[in-house]
Amino acid sequence: KTLVEVNxxxxxxSLLSHSHAFIAQIISTKGNPLFDIPKIRFINAGLxxxxxxxxxxxxxxxxxxxxxxxxxxxxxxxxxxxxKFINNGSAVLLDEDEPLYQIAEFLxxxxxxxxxxxxxxxxxxDFQGKxxxxxxDPQIMTSPTLENRISLFRDGNISEAFDEFQNKHVxxxxxxxxxxxxxxxxxxxxLSFEDEEAA
Numbered sequence: 001k002t003l004v005e006v007n008x009x010x011x012x013x014s015l016l017s018h019s020h021a022f023i024a025q026i027i028s029t030k031g032n033p034l035f036d037i038p039k040i041r042f043i044n045a046g047l048x049x050x051x052x053x054x055x056x057x058x059x060x061x062x063x064x065x066x067x068x069x070x071x072x073x074x075x076x077x078x079x080x081x082x083x084k085f086i087n088n089g090s091a092v093l094l095d096e097d098e099p100l101y102q103i104a105e106f107l108x109x110x111x112x113x114x115x116x117x118x119x120x121x122x123x124x125x126d127f128q129g130k131x132x133x134x135x136x137d138p139q140i141m142t143s144p145t146l147e148n149r150i151s152l153f154r155d156g157n158i159s160e161a162f163d164e165f166q167n168k169h170v171x172x173x174x175x176x177x178x179x180x181x182x183x184x185x186x187x188x189x190x191l192s193f194e195d196e197e198a199a
Contacts (some may be wrong), residue, residue: 002047002068002069002070003047003068004152004153004154005045005070005154006045006046006047006070007152007153008138008139008140008153008154009042009043009045009072009138010045011122011124011140011153012042012124012135012138012140013041013042015110015114015122015123015124015140016040016041016042016110016124016135018113018114018117019110019113019114022113022117022178023037023113023178026178026179033173033174033177035102035173035174035177036102037106038102038103038106038132038133039133040103040106040107040132040133040134040135041133041134041135042134042135042136042138043072043073043075043129043134043135043136044072044073045070045071045072045073046071047068047069047070047071048068048069048070048071049067049068049069050066050067050068050069051064051066052064052066072136075130075134075136080130080131080132081130081131082128082129082130083098083100083128083129083130084127084128085100085103085104085107085127085128085129086104086107086108086111086125086126086127087125087126088125088126088139088141088156088158088161089158089160089161090161090164090168091108091111091161091164091165091168091169091170092168093105093107093108100132103132104127105172105173105174106174107127108169108170108172108174108175109172109174109175109178109180110124111123111124111125111165111169112169112171112175112180112183113178113180115165115166115169115183116180116181116183116186120143120166120186121142121143121146122140122141122142122143123140123141123165124138124139124140124141125138125139125140125141125156125161126138126139126156139153139154139156139157140152140153140157141153141157141158141161141162141165142157142162143162144159144162144163165183166183166184166186167183167184169183171183
């Protein structure tokens, strides 16, 4: 389970970096938008492994893994309130009246980038964290057509939520300014295993 948690954070960090690179590329040719681009990232995390030396034969020792630990960046309680921007079971954002709604809009936009640029294969969900710049405990959502999707990214990788994303995502000012496609009319509809079996 710990290895899966670390894997999810690594993937989320990479996918968010990919989104930021896409944003930078468009800004380099189009100029800056009239609204702010949030500077947001996932906490730093890694896998810590405790090993123990065991004697294999006289005078020869080998290491064996005793325990594995998820090591995460410390989040100071004074850094703000914990907030859930987007759940993993839906593309619906937090309420528009919330003070950090613009962050939720931006994160929804990054989901759109990831979904579109990966050919409807993957995006980050379950966005949550402290304040407006530090995210933690993400979920990777993958197309039900991918093998080993649950073992790679946990039970929170919900097929129904992935299948509904294309129709439930609401494009916002970020999606429009950065000229992302209208997901409802994308030619890459998500497939499910049931669709494959029927074919």
